[in-house]
Amino acid sequence: MLGEFELIRHYFAAAACARAGGEVVLGIGDDCALLQLPVGEQLAVSTDTLVAGVHFPDPCDPFLLGQRALAVAASDLAGMGATPIGFTLALTLPAGDPLWLAELARGLDSMALDCSLRLIGGDTTRGPLSLTVTVFGRVPSGLALVRSGAQVGDLLCVGGVLGEAAGALPLVLRQAEADADVAEHLLARYWSPQPQLALGEALRGKATAALDISDGLLADCGHIAKASGVALQIERDRLPLSEPLRRFAGDAEALRCALAGGDDYLLAFTLPAAELVSLQAAGWPVQVIGRVLAGEGVQLIDAAGNEVAVSERGYNHFNA
Amino acid sequence: MLGEFELIRHYFAAAACARAGGEVVLGIGDDCALLQLPVGEQLAVSTDTLVAGVHFPDPCDPFLLGQRALAVAASDLAGMGATPIGFTLALTLPAGDPLWLAELARGLDSMALDCSLRLIGGDTTRGPLSLTVTVFGRVPSGLALVRSGAQVGDLLCVGGVLGEAAGALPLVLRQAEADADVAEHLLARYWSPQPQLALGEALRGKATAALDISDGLLADCGHIAKASGVALQIERDRLPLSEPLRRFAGDAEALRCALAGGDDYLLAFTLPAAELVSLQAAGWPVQVIGRVLAGEGVQLIDAAGNEVAVSERGYNHFNA
CATH class of the missing domain: 3.90.650.10 (PurM-like C-terminal domain)
Structure with missing residues (x-):
């Protein structure tokens, strides 16, 4: 299914977002992507899965699905006060409809531009439709917004x-x-x-x-x-x-x-x-x-x- | 499905691997996990999905499935020369059978110990069985093993x-x-x-x-x-x-x-x-x-x- 991931890349922001640059030392195409953080910063990571028929109706508009899948994941970076870096996409889908994929990629791309997130890697597999997005961000050490610091009187x-x-x-x-x-x-x-x-x-x-x-x-x-x-x-x-x-x-x-x-x-x-x-x-x-x-x-x-x-x-x- | 992820954690290495320590500043339980890399090192990231009936037979032994899912992902770190840090697990499964989950967690745990990988986050959703594992490793800047350096005569x-x-x-x-x-x-x-x-x-x-x-x-x-x-x-x-x-x-x-x-x-x-x-x-x-x-x-x-x-x-x- 490499071809399908290639197709997603093709439609993804004129590929600009998939290239190296900034914190992304190496993007798509090797065993791993490589990220380099500024000294004094920590990496924030979160994974979210959306399953057809559970988290979104099936069928649905693939453009909207792409937007929503990435937004849901990126929101966890917001919740930590992290600055967005990039994301990986694990896409499982039953059939390779190029138009559907192109619309999905366009939706992902649209939200990725809004959120300043680059596509840094992924995996495409055959199976029932679902998307797992893992997002990466950076935050100065000690300044991440965690859940555990609320004080009486706040x-x-x-x-x-x-x-x-x-x-x-x-x-x-x-x-x-x-x-x-x-x-x-x-x-x-x-x-x-x-x-x-x-x-x-x-x-x-x-x-x-x-x-x-x-x-x-x-x-x-x-x-x-x-x-x-x-x-x-x-x-x-x-x-x-x-x-x-x-x-x-x-x-x-x-x-x-x-x-x-x-x-x-x-x-x-x-x-x-x-x-x-x-x-x-x-x-x-x-x-x-x-x-x-x-x-x-x-x-x-x-x-x-x-x-x-x-x-x-x-x-x-x-x-x- | 928080309860099912909690169950996985429960069976996962007496939870020791899920706690903070080393490069893992913050593990499971907040919007994001937080990783801190040593100065001069880069982060290596890879995502792999295994779908039931495509990448493994269904039904299968959940202990073996857990071992295999993590090994497949960790192998990408080996291919980059990266030192393992941790992984996130996005698990989609049709029903919450506690015994099945316990065996899956035990298989993941066994391979995680072999590979020195901590469970740092995840997501459990209802749907057709599949596992997406995202692995994280670290490698000194400039020393990652990429695919592009082969020289004539090697x-x-x-x-x-x-x-x-x-x-x-x-x-x-x-x-x-x-x-x-x-x-x-x-x-x-x-x-x-x-x-x-x-x-x-x-x-x-x-x-x-x-x-x-x-x-x-x-x-x-x-x-x-x-x-x-x-x-x-x-x-x-x-x-x-x-x-x-x-x-x-x-x-x-x-x-x-x-x-x-x-x-x-x-x-x-x-x-x-x-x-x-x-x-x-x-x-x-x-x-x-x-x-x-x-x-x-x-x-x-x-x-x-x-x-x-x-x-x-x-x-x-x-x-x-």
Whole structure:
């Protein structure tokens, strides 16, 4: 299947992204790729697999699939505050349709350019459709945004409006319809998430803990709480919900998507109040949604400060 | 499916390999793993996917599958002369059978200990069975064994007897039987290849080009010839064939397996004659099988120096 990987390279950014340069000493074509990091920096690595029929509908638009597969993986670099270097692609597919592959490559390429990621290697195999993307980034030693540093008294923040990708699922699966402008907006949030790489870099040395929201806000806040040995309190009425999502899904469902729907690929993070001011002054889209308390777990409260029962957590892929 | 990855970790080397230490600053459990390289070293990265029914029979012994999946990937580090650091595992599987997973983890763990590779991250998803392993190693800057440095006049060498894994396929597929000692020997070569990591490190600064034989000797020598802009001449009667393979398959089929069968995961490399002496004196299993000439492509000759027609090249997976 070398020919098919060659085809992907052919369609990939006029091959410019696959060549050596910067941290990429050796790209595609040998037993391994070679990366060279600047002195004082560490390598950040993350692997994500998307399986047809589980993480995306099959059939689907290969251009959108390429965009989404790379965005999902790149978002983990954002969650570490890492600067993107490159990625490898392990592609398993049932048949070699050149047009399909060309569209997939074009989608990958589009997101790779947005994220400044080079294609540095890969493997193409015959089998049921799935993509495994491994992303590489670099971060100054000691400045990576881990999950374990949240401090009592910190603010809990997110990088944008929540729940839109999860709210788009009925549209993705063609189980519902919406006005063209609403549908277009929500579908874009599902198919073309925008990894918050620049925000991640801006949070270095400022955020005490961070991650990208992929399992849903409640579940992911639970990860920070557990790793940091603290409790996170979320104020329900401060959750940023978008007008298109509320219009399409209604307030209750929009809230459910924001809390428990996955696939946001926005950053959630904790930081001291003093850092918030400078970030907002610099124009970063930082929304405060709660705070860090002593204790454990995640607590949801209403405007009066009363705890709200939470019945649904975690994963909300449409078939998992 | 976090629970299933947790299960793998649980069975993985008493978790010791998954913890931070050495080049692994941060292991499993955050958005990314973090690696720190010694100053003056580069990172080597390679990705390999094994799909059920294509790269291994389904069902199969999960312990052996774990061993093989990691060995295949680690062999690419050997082909670069890289010192192993760690690996990520993207596992897609149809159902969560704890016993099956435990055996898979035990097989991975066994090969990981043999290869000094730590499990640094991964992803478990629901779907048709496949494994994507991404391996990481380090190599002093400028000393990686690439494919492009073969010089006219160099010797062409391999690191051991050829064709045994390909020859074992009828046994792997239970299409043939053999005496117990022969079957055991050949099946071990298929299921538990031993990546030549130490040999790869020993070849740094000595070999002018190198790779691991995965597509078959002729095809892989073709890769060196093309990348280096030279011709490689292989002397048929110098090819190291094992007694068990000849006994099981006969001389003609043994030769075919050595030339065109994939899955050897031994090193093939070129070096000046002067380097050969020091390597053999140090006890490395280096076998000369030919030499580097001006020209292009791969040429097979018999003992009289006459060219032998080559009709079959490249991949020989049982279903590809």
